[in-house]
Amino acid sequence: MYKVIGATKSRALRVMWMLEELGEPYEHIACGPRSDEAKQYNPSGKIPALVDGDDVLTDSVAIMQYLADKHGKLTAPAGTPARARQDAMTFWLIDEMDAILWAAAKHSFVFPEEQRVPEIKDSLKSEFARAAKILSDRLEGPFLMGDSITVPDLLATHCINWSIGAGFPSVDDKLGAWAKSTRERPAFKAATSKEA
Template sequence: MYQVIGATKSRAFRVIWMLNEIGVPFEHIAAAPRSEDARQYNPSGKIPALVDGDAVLTDSVAIMTYLGDKHGALTASAGTVERAKQDAMTLWLIDEFDAILWSAAKHSFVLPEEHRVPAVKDTLKFEFERSAAQLSERLEGPFLMGDHLTIPDILACHCLNWAIGAKFPRTDDKLFAYGKSLRDRAAFQATSAM
């Protein structure tokens, strides 16, 4: 059985949601970032981590990709054009959504106060709005990669929720409805209840 290390109010939510989607059992260790519990699995204290037997994997996207490949779920097959398109979308979301939100978090509460530049958050909100509009234009079906849920959907929804919590501007109605449809899924609800 897998162990997932990390509080659900972190990127560990993505991993737990994916495991709930694919119906794979796991044990959840709700460790806070940089806590002693987290450092047992990742010396940097970063979360999430996934324990699979003797292996400890880190980084939410790497973990989700591993789980998708291992279980043949929520991902296109490696070595296919579909997978290359999925990976391109995943990396775009990391660059244009996740990185922006993480920068805002760092300048809000992560960095030591003397190193925070609160004024940068206005620029980050502008960047996020621009990226959200691009994502909305790319959304042609019920999911980012077509007619079924994939890793990029979990990543996008998590970032959209993060943006709401960080008081970023509301997305357009199309992207808002997309996020709501994902939040209505049973696996998302089960993860939220943890």
């Protein structure tokens, strides 16, 4: 059985949601970043980590794609144009949404107070709003890559949720309704119901 290390209110939720979508059982070890528990699985203390047998994997997006590939679900097959398009969307979301949210977090509570630059957050919010508009314009089907849910859907929804918690401006109605529909999936609800 898989083990997911990390707090539900972190990027570990992405991995838990992925496993719920796949119907794979897992043990959740709730712990915060840089905790002694987290450092047992990742010396840097970053979360999440996934234990699969003797292997420990890190980075939420790498873990999600590994699980998708391993189980042959929520992904286009490797080596296909559809997969290249999916990977392009995934990398775009990491660059244009996740990285912006992480930068805002660093200047809110991660960095020591003397290293924070609170003024940067306004420009980050503006950049996120620009990216959210682009994503909304690209959304044509029920999911980002068409008719089936894939890794980018989980990543984008998590970023939108994170933006709400971080006090960023709301996304437009189209993207907001789409994110609401993905949050209504039973797998998302099962993942979010776990201990923090």
